[in-house]
Amino acid sequence: MPIRLTPLSDPDRGPSGHRLAWLASDDTGIPVGSAFLRVFTRAGQDHLAELELHVHPAERRSGTGSRLLEAAVAAAGEERRRCVIAQAEAGSPGEGFLRARGFRRVLGLTYARLALAEADLGALSEIVAQPHAGYRLAWWDGTVPEELAQTFTASRRAMDDMPMDDTDYGTVIWDVERVRAAAEAVAKRGDLLHTVVAVDESDGSIAGFTELVVPGDGKGDAQHYGTGVLPEHRGHGLARWMKAESIRQARERHPELGGLLADTADSNTYMRGINDALGYRPTHRTVEYQVDL
DSSP states (O other), rough: OOOEEEEOOOOOOOOEEEEEEEEEEETTTTTEEEEEEEESTTTTSSEEEEEEEEEEEEEEEEGGHHHHHHHHHHHHHHHTTEEEEEEEETTHHHHHHHHHOOOEEEEEEEEEEGGGGGHHHHHHHHHHHHHTEEEEEEEEEEEGGGGHHHHHHGGGGGGGOOOOTTTOOOOOOOOOOHHHHEEEEHHHHEEEEEEEEEEEEETTTEEEEEEEEEETTTTTEEEEEEEEEEETTTSHHHHHHHHHHHHHHHHHOOTTTTEEEEEEETOOOOHHHHHTTTOEEEEEEEEEEEEOO
């Protein structure tokens, strides 16, 4: 069956990158697959592109995926990217597809969910109430308050050594403008960004943070974004402390919320241990693959 690829334009070009897209259709014009290539453009990640590829199950093994992949990888080369990464469900046909086309496995991710109805508010309150000498908790909704903008931005380097195994992911470089833009993007789509931080009482700086994005209607599942503690403040249990407070507030403030979702690198045993202890249960695994150009 002849397949036609149609390049699509994406007008949403932000300071962090842009997307290229292709639609695959059969000889009658019916869509059978698509590919999206996110091209990162900020310093620290301007070597990288991320691929998302889908083919209708009934149209697989007909060459559609290969043609979409070839178009995307070629475009990444034209954009002078050093590598392309893509995810597949662990054990799925997508894994074999990527391996057969020169991609290598670089990272495993475990996805987990905490059912809020099962969260033990008493236990969470006990964790939050435990003193952490020299630190206090603070929180806000949406964009970081002006007086904390600089120190919150500085705390983002807590994610620089996040386990990424063999992924050539680079380093996300943050400034106040980027921090605000990220919060504005969440608000623009109608969701709520809730941030809990641990503050070093000796100087008022932020030692660590955890972020949760809640659907605008307060229903369904919320998604954890980053959780990190600066290296010089590790070893005090701050990540567990902050996350327990984030869960506690989500349960109290959003009674119709179903659960909280988290994804963690398999090699990040510390954070996975925190999630397990707080009641998160694995739901599925994905594998990240990379091809070097």
